Amino acid sequence: MRTRTFLMPIPAALALALAACGGATDTGDNAAAEADRAAQTGTATSPAMTQAPATAAAATAMATLAPTEGNETAGELRFAMVDGRIEVSGTVTGLPAGGAHGFHVHETGDCSAPDGTSAGGHFNPGSTDHGRVGQGAHHAGDSDNITAGADGTAQVSGWLDGATIGDGAATDIVGKGVIVHQDADDYATQPTGNAGDRLACGVIQAG
Numbered sequence: 725m726r727t728r729t730f731l732m733p734i735p736a737a738l739a740l741a742l743a744a745c746g747g748a749t750d751t752g753d754n755a756a757a758e759a760d761r762a763a764q765t766g767t768a769t770s771p772a773m774t775q776a777p778a779t780a781a782a783a784t785a786m787a788t789l790a791p792t793e794g795n796e797t798a799g800e801l802r803f804a805m806v807d808g809r810i811e812v813s814g815t816v817t818g819l820p821a822g823g824a825h826g827f828h829v830h831e832t833g834d835c836s837a838p839d840g841t842s843a844g845g846h847f848n849p850g851s852t853d854h855g856r857v858g859q860g861a862h863h864a865g866d867s868d869n870i871t872a873g874a875d876g877t878a879q880v881s882g883w884l885d886g887a888t889i890g891d892g893a894a895t896d897i898v899g900k901g902v903i904v905h906q907d908a909d910d911y912a913t914q915p916t917g918n919a920g921d922r923l924a925c926g927v928i929q930a931g
């Protein structure tokens with residue numbers, strides 16, 4: 725059974741949530757409920773998009789990360805709905821050895837800009853504050869930093885809370901971007917986490 729925390733330690737976060745007409749937690753609950761139903765029945769559908777067959781057991785997606793200009797970072801990522809949240813797995817290569825790097829779903833699935841800025845800001849359908857997933861207010865696209873080993877490779881094992889896959893809801897990550905940053909996310913600075921430049925960019929695709 726999934727547990728949720730409703731910590732709202734920062735008045736500004738609460739104000740933002742209230743200003744969003746219903747608040748981020750409501751949006752997340754609805755999306756999670758929809759995702760749960762879809763996972764149970766295998767009936768996740770979205771008429772506007774090409775979807776896996778209705779017999780698919782789980783909502784999944786993938787993304788291929790490609791380096792931004794002047795960088796070597798690349799990778800392959802998998803996203804899967806598990807117990808109402810999205811688990812993110814995969815491998816990212818070509819990072820500076822030993823460093824921690826911000827890792828987020830961003831609002832636009834467009835990696836055309838040489839510096840990756842075309843992917844926009846963090847995916848934030850609930851109009852919440854930036855933060856750390858699992859620890860109070862955070863964007864739906866917020867995930868933990870990834871850490872490279874001495875060989876510059878990071879094994880990704882993170883998660884997203886408040887996001888969905890392939891249901892066509894406002895929280896759906898299909899068609900959104902994924903960014904690996906130069907610096908670590910401090911989980912506090914608004915709205916970016918002060919994670920710096922973009923080393924790699926990818927577009928999330930159903931499948």
Ligand SMILES: [Cu+2]
Pocket residue numbers: 826827828829830846903905919
């Ligand atoms: Cu980011």
